[in-house]
Amino acid sequence: MMKKLISLLYKDFLLVVKDKAGLGFLLVMPVTLVFIMTLLQKNAYDILHTGTFKVVILNNDGDSLGNDIIAQFKKSGIFKVTEFSKAGKKADGIEELVAKGKYKVGITIPDSLTFFTRQAVERKISAIFGDSDGNDSAVVTVPEIEICFDPVVRASYLMMIKSMLREFNSGFRTRILLKELSAQIPFLEREIETDNTVTFKEKYASASGRPAITPNAVQHNVPAWILFAMFFIVVSLAGNMVKERDDGSFTRLMFMPVPYSFYIASKVIVYLFVCLVQFVLMLIVGVYIMPLLGFPSLQIGHNITALFIVGLSSAMAAVGFGIFTGTFSRTYQQAAAFGALSVVILSAIGGIWIPVFMMPDAMKVISGISPLNWGIDGFYNVLVRNLPLAESADDLLLLLLFFVVTMAASVAVYRLRKN
Amino acid sequence: MNNGEQNIIEAENLIKRYKRMQVPAIDNLSLKIKRGEIFGLLGPNGAGKTTLINILTGISKPGSGRAFINGNDILKDLDKVKTQTGIVPQEIALYPTLTIWENLYIFGSLYNIPHKILKKRIDEFLVIYGLENKKRSQVRRLSGGMKRRLNIIAGILHNPGLLILDEPTAGIDVQSKVVILDNLRKLNRDGTTILYTSHYMDEAERFCSRAAIIDYGKLIAEGSPAKLVEENTDCNTLEDVFIKLTGREIRE
Numbered sequence: 010m011m012k013k014l015i016s017l018l019y020k021d022f023l024l025v026v027k028d029k030a031g032l033g034f035l036l037v038m039p040v041t042l043v044f045i046m047t048l049l050q051k052n053a054y055d056i057l058h059t060g061t062f063k064v065v066i067l068n069n070d071g072d073s074l075g076n077d078i079i080a081q082f083k084k085s086g087i088f089k090v091t092e093f094s095k096a097g098k099k100a101d102g103i104e105e106l107v108a109k110g111k112y113k114v115g116i117t118i119p120d121s122l123t124f125f126t127r128q129a130v131e132r133k134i135s136a137i138f139g140d141s142d143g144n145d146s147a148v149v150t151v152p153e154i155e156i157c158f159d160p161v162v163r164a165s166y167l168m169m170i171k172s173m174l175r176e177f178n179s180g181f182r183t184r185i186l187l188k189e190l191s192a193q194i195p196f197l198e199r200e201i202e203t204d205n206t207v208t209f210k211e212k213y214a215s216a217s218g219r220p221a222i223t224p225n226a227v228q229h230n231v232p233a234w235i236l237f238a239m240f241f242i243v244v245s246l247a248g249n250m251v252k253e254r255d256d257g258s259f260t261r262l263m264f265m266p267v268p269y270s271f272y273i274a275s276k277v278i279v280y281l282f283v284c285l286v287q288f289v290l291m292l293i294v295g296v297y298i299m300p301l302l303g304f305p306s307l308q309i310g311h312n313i314t315a316l317f318i319v320g321l322s323s324a325m326a327a328v329g330f331g332i333f334t335g336t337f338s339r340t341y342q343q344a345a346a347f348g349a350l351s352v353v354i355l356s357a358i359g360g361i362w363i364p365v366f367m368m369p370d371a372m373k374v375i376s377g378i379s380p381l382n383w384g385i386d387g388f389y390n391v392l393v394r395n396l397p398l399a400e401s402a403d404d405l406l407l408l409l410l411f412f413v414v415t416m417a418a419s420v421a422v423y424r425l426r427k428n
Numbered sequence: 429m430n431n432g433e434q435n436i437i438e439a440e441n442l443i444k445r446y447k448r449m450q451v452p453a454i455d456n457l458s459l460k461i462k463r464g465e466i467f468g469l470l471g472p473n474g475a476g477k478t479t480l481i482n483i484l485t486g487i488s489k490p491g492s493g494r495a496f497i498n499g500n501d502i503l504k505d506l507d508k509v510k511t512q513t514g515i516v517p518q519e520i521a522l523y524p525t526l527t528i529w530e531n532l533y534i535f536g537s538l539y540n541i542p543h544k545i546l547k548k549r550i551d552e553f554l555v556i557y558g559l560e561n562k563k564r565s566q567v568r569r570l571s572g573g574m575k576r577r578l579n580i581i582a583g584i585l586h587n588p589g590l591l592i593l594d595e596p597t598a599g600i601d602v603q604s605k606v607v608i609l610d611n612l613r614k615l616n617r618d619g620t621t622i623l624y625t626s627h628y629m630d631e632a633e634r635f636c637s638r639a640a641i642i643d644y645g646k647l648i649a650e651g652s653p654a655k656l657v658e659e660n661t662d663c664n665t666l667e668d669v670f671i672k673l674t675g676r677e678i679r680e
Contacts, residue, residue, distance in 0.1 A: 012537065013537075015537075016534055016537040016538050017538070019534060020526075020534045023523075023526055024523065024525065024526070027525045027526065028525065253523075256520070256521070256522070257517050257518075257519035257521030257522075258522055258523050260487065260517055260519075260521055261517060261521035261522075261582065262538070263486075264485050264486075264510065264513075264517070265535070265539065266510040266511050266538070266539070427487070
């Protein structure tokens, strides 16, 4: 019986290898997609990690608060700050620069912001301690900081900038407050050291005790497109099965003393091999080729075995789906259209094109039904979160269950049609 | 079932119905084919010839009835049936992108023929069927006649005791037809029983030792071509008998 399986493997291997265009497509397509998508998303990651988000600040204040704001923006590492002094630019000039797309955000710090802020705090303190002379009780109106932004800027960036400005302003007010209070309560400033304020230590979350891997476009795109490519073999595999039925060679095989299970097993083994070749090729591209083109190198983490198991489980789910599509489809056109369309839809809802966390709540729920979602979660656990394999057990089980269900459904349909 | 030594095929009361078809494809059909015969299964399009072949070879199951090949129940001993039977389907059931040699090697090895013997047989058959110079050619690049000859080789590599051919000479040139029929006769002389379907009545009349005409899934006549003509006194040829029994109405 083993000899028969080997003969079928030889047959399926030849069919795959001789379809050079199809094979080339299966191998070149994911590599191309990784390059394109990484290039497209590189900027988004660079904005967060390498300080290329361009901000122009017109400092009409020129005093401590205005200078502090500029210093803090520069220090953040997120922004590339261009600074203009009062003499250099007018507010509408800033808006023009942003409108032309030269900067993403323009901030105009108003004249005498420091003075009015300080005066507002001092008056409050005076009012509290009864030092007010009547005239001082009038409310001081602090001029507004004007922010203009490029319409393409995401709301999240705008929120971040507003939050930073609020924080700088609040810090400044606190310092003045302390100074004023110290005048009323001796030794207060010395007792309340600003150094004791809450500080932050930032790091990427890691549950494994091992440091998480810094996310970047390569780290996200390589596993995403590995999965897409693996599932795209559905078109080739299903098409191959339909062609075998159309040209009668499947009928001849079934005339022969060859169990149907062997016919299916051979397809599963050969296409798993193709998927694993895609997988290894994409890892090689991520680790060795991407850096040559100026992208970060793919870090494959500490657990190669876990990575391989996630890859194999995903490949099994993809092959199961291919066998299922090939069994159900009556024509090559059906197999190609259904295969391609279903994989694109499953990848879209599975978080290949857009990460699941960015989806609306309803779509987040729907994404849970996509095997590509289980696969990408498993890959991220290993490649980005640096977690042990056990943390991906639910994803792996779902992928294997999907394989079992699709295979069982395929065999059931074959038997139903035979009878 | 009484499986007489001389009967290689015995079918009894076979019925096969397909969904959405009002009349059965095979309707209570019984048939016996003797060892060593060249038996012609004749009938118009849709008469049930291919369905009967599919049942006898285990591709589809009968709704009811029984059939034996070489004494083996087609439902219980299908693997034995398949091992002892060679099939040449109506379509060119080969892989178009693979070469002649690759196709034959794959199909031959699925019958568990040892590698050396298989290689030898492939080379012999390629010479017999005039394809020895094309063994590295992809099947899709062959002419219709070459494909038909190759289709037959793939069915006889394992030296079956029974060879079932579904329209083996459909749409090919005269030379290829002669090669095919001559070599089938030689196989028959060497002991292979042949069950064959054809739409060419003149060819069947000359080639078959016995024939059956089926229509609407029923066996309507059986005997040697000469006997069938003799029994229908108003007919001069097997084609006349065929038209008389199945009518002039165009099918499918």
